[in-house]
Amino acid sequence: MSGIHVIDETRLRKAVPLDLAAVDCIDAAFRALTDEGVVMPPVLSMHLPRANGEVDIKTAYLPGFSGFAVKVSPGFFDNPARGLPSTSGLMILFSAETGQVQAVFLDNGYLTDVRTAAAGAVAARALSRKDAKHVVILGAGTQARMQLQALTLVRPVERAVIWARNAEKAAQAARDCAENLGIVVESTTDCEGTITGADIIVTTTPSADPLVMADWLRPGQHVTAMGSDQPGKSELDPACFKRADLYVPDRLSQTRKMGELRAAIDAGFVVQDRDFAELGDILCGSAPGRGSPDDITIADLTGTGAQDTAIATHALAAISTRGNAR
Template identity: 30%
Template sequence: MEILILTNREIEKLLPMSECIGVMEECLLAFARGRMHQPLRMVVRPETAAGLMALMPAYKSGEASAYGLKTICVFPENPAKGKDAHQGSVALFDGETGEMRAMMNASAITAIRTAAVSGVATRLLAREDASELAIIGAGVQARTHLAAMACVRSLKRARVASRTFEHAQALAQEVQPGYSFPITAVETIEEALRGAQLIVTATSAHEPVLKREWVAPGAHINAIGAYSPATREIDTATIAASLLFVDRRESAINEAGDYLLALQEGAISPEHIRAEIGEVLLGEKPGRTSPDEITLFKSLGLAVEDLAAAEYLYHQAKTKGAGTWVEF
């Protein structure tokens, strides 16, 4: 039996953002229709460890059924060392025999598919005329979210703010040659958000970095940095003022500190979650209903998204003769 090995660089070539947005839309539709299955992720978080490990299994039913398993380590201090905070692998298995088909770099898949899902949400929820982007954070997800936002809206300018201004400057200078609109580093989050109709929070913050008074009417927010019940990027007032959409309700009510802490404070009720993105795609639930509404997509990342990306990559690699095939 041969298995396919795909590296970070190979995945970046085989999974362009524009293609991945379409793959993620189909994945979320399939999940909403009950054709894909996943449990809550299992997280190993020892008190003395520098990071955590999460196990994220998923299954796709149908004629070409498949299993996937992402094993991901999250080390928040890695960016200061010049490394991605997310390290791990995505394994793909045949749904009929259980044989392993592929082992892929999880850092690349996570970086691209997370931003692609935000792209799906933004295309559904943001105003059609949204053209000013604010990105909070200057790491891997900031880069991929810039690409995703540029795929789904005609951007006129982008501003980047980070905990360290030099990091924001470095990101803006690095990515500017790839875009026709200006990308500017600013010193404060408030300055970045001023007049922004599209907002991405991609930080490792444990406390809110975004305040309600900084958010313009009609803005759309993609909140992707916080992933545990005790951490959040978005303040309670913004959560309460927003129409809240999620990738999956079960994940949000168990893992989304942005939602759970506002709930604990009594600012919102359990019914505050408007819909899953898949429900909006199916037309079962409404998205934005007026130009001045603030919409907020809380992303936690789903194992079904990793499985969908891995399947796409597997078929692309076979078609294009990419990757390395090894006896297993």
């Protein structure tokens, strides 16, 4: 098929694990986002009320990357009743020089899971204390598991707690993570009690109401909020913006619209046009990160087409190196 790689989910799961190489590739994506040659159009969103579905299309051109990805992510919410997952989709990698198709990744969202978890590790590596040992994860789904795994790649995590409203789901996620990661992982339904003892807190829920209250936060903590990716979702009490010493968006133009920043602006805690350095600026050293071990830092991750371009480029390299090419 004229040199085009067509790779399915099973092969991608083997060839593109969530490892330090994936984290470094997403780190490079955030750095590249600071280049003025980046082209990242707004997400194309198509709502399909008759099918109870929606389709999001993301893309980004990053200077220095040999390809650019186009990702199509359908979400069809009647699927579970049919025994199918709600989300599916694929990524296509094009040559950044000629526009020709290089690879089609029929990943059903797996590469998105990896690049999203890797971004959590990049944020923690840039912002959390180097000695962070105790992690709390809010949520018990795929990202809860993968965010915890990603943190173990960059910090000396010894103990984790998984919180969910549903005790059984939290316990199951904790068992899975303990077995997979070889660390102590507990579960709880007590949010306040567990957050106060954490070094790193990662929120992974689709909650529309705050889960983390400002006065629960303690000096030295780092919070990564990655659950909110739509206007109307929010996991942090807007007062966290007053309590924190540093707020870091993945992409300011996006977090203003659909991140935790949106809720903080709506609540009057932040003015609409206030400027914040992005994660890429801190990675590149053009903006300061954590100032002291006692600072409270917040990373607001909404997900970017730049991450898709980076993980797709990384996946093609991994597939080619492994001699797995079609």
